[in-house]
Amino acid sequence: MEAGMEEAKAPRLKRELGFRDLTLFYIVSLLTVRWIASAAASGPSSIAVWLLALFAFFVPLTASVLELSSRYPQAGGLYIWTQHAYGDFAGFMSGWTYWMSNLAYFPAILYFAAGSLLYAAGERGKSLENASAYYMAFAVGMLALITLLNMLGVKQGKWLNNAGAIGSSLPVLILITLSVLFWRQHGSATRFTLAAMTPHLSVKNAVFWSTIFYAFAGAECASCMGDEIKDSRRTLPRALLFAGVVVTLGYMLGTVAMLVVMPSDQISGLGGFMTVMAEMCRGLGVSWLTPPVAIMVTVASLGAAGAYLSATARIPFVAGIDNYLPAAFSRIHPRWKTPYVSVLVYGLTGMIFAFLGQAATSVKGAYDVLVSMSVISYFIPYVFLFASTLRLQRVPAGPEVIRLPGGGAMATALALIGLASTVGTIVLSTIPADDEPNKPLAVFKTVGMTAILIAAGVATYALGKRRQRRVMLETNRETIV
DSSP states (O other), rough: OHHHHHHSSSOOOOOOOOOHHHHHHHHHHHOOHHHHHHHHTTOTHHHHHHHHHHIIIHHHHHHHHHHHHHHHTTTTTTTHHHHHOOOOOHHHOOOOOOOOHHHHHHHHHHHHHHHHHGGGGGGGGGGGOOOOOHHHHHHHHHHHHHHOOOHHHHHHHHHHHHHHHHHHHHHHHHHHHHHHHHHHHHOSSSSOTTTTTSSOOOOHHHHHHHHHHHHHHTTGGGGGHHHHBTTTTHHHHHHHHHHHHHHHHHHHHHHHHHHSSSSGGGOTTTTTTHHHHEEEEEHHHHHGGGGHHHHHHHHHHHHHHHHHHHHHHHHHHHHTOOOOOOOOOOOOOOOTOOOOOHHHHHHHHHHHHHTTTTTOOHEEEEHHHHHHHHHHHHHHHHHHHHHHHHHHHSOOOOOTEEEOOTTHHHHHHHHHHHHHHHHHHHHHHSSTTTTOOOHHHHHHHHHHHHHHHHHHHHHHHHHHHHHHHEEEEEEHHHHOO
């Protein structure tokens, strides 16, 4: 099919995202307080791990996204980039794994939101801390709301994203500010010595490192909505770089602040942020601040889920245009100007995963499995992303292509570093947490479910190729007639 015909047939999306919206989108999709708690639970050495993740993954990722998004700024992001670099099959599989990985991400972030919201209820909320039904009901209900908002339009859905960005950054700012006051009154609960801040290589620490690398993932997300960004070649890099500075400072200073208030062995990844916040507020005599912060953290998690749903749903939309998925996925609502079928199917599938994540395990066990599963399937597309950066160095870069100083040589070096970090993260994420009661089951669910997702993608692509050939034959027959 000719490129001109494809462009003419392609439905039009409405450009609604400006610099402010895109900056807040990046903040809500990158800055998550649960990763601050996970880092603090590992002790002062996590500061060095943040730096490692920053330079070994986030900087290479940002550089690659800036170049690839400036080369190909249209909707689809990673799907389009890989398609240009390695062809249709690689493009589809990168998009499929990215799309499917967030099905595990949604219940994981929403379980965290549900746990944080309990702090707003005070003592009454403690009775639900280990109630699986509450977590499932919350995740399904919130996904339904998020799906509806994103079906109604980017203009409606972006306000949840914007509120989530404020809900993620403001609690971190409050944490950092109050920790200074706490340190002056009570001293630090953690000694920040050189020995304590030096990472020690072990299986447990290596698994934690993969989680910290995962925290910096998401810089590519907004590019999936390229056709809905105003002046994307100019807006996207400015928003990403500004948000990247905010997120990096938030993660590192937030981790230090938590360790000032509470020793690492008393902090958990699931509810650690609010535990520290509540303890600090009690110590400073401002316990009234705990419920509002809990609500903000909950809104932040909802905003993050909304951001990923709205962006990632554009991948099956583009795959529908290419006929790799049924044509219904490419439909745009005549009034809302959104790929409503793609968004609806994605939201409904996420609700099913909210139930599957609780099967035969505890709340925390489900949370850990979902996170591990997200890391494996989510990082597979990054293999494609960095490999695409390497391959596309063969294509001459025009004046519109954004690169760091050093040009192609720097882009190649950073892509190789990012690729190595990604592969290492995938391997480490298969190892279950120490406190997982059923380690074989956790490994089976993590690796097995990921394998099933990949196999389903291969089968879907094969069916899509048959559909694509059928559509081309029908088009040719109509042309002849």
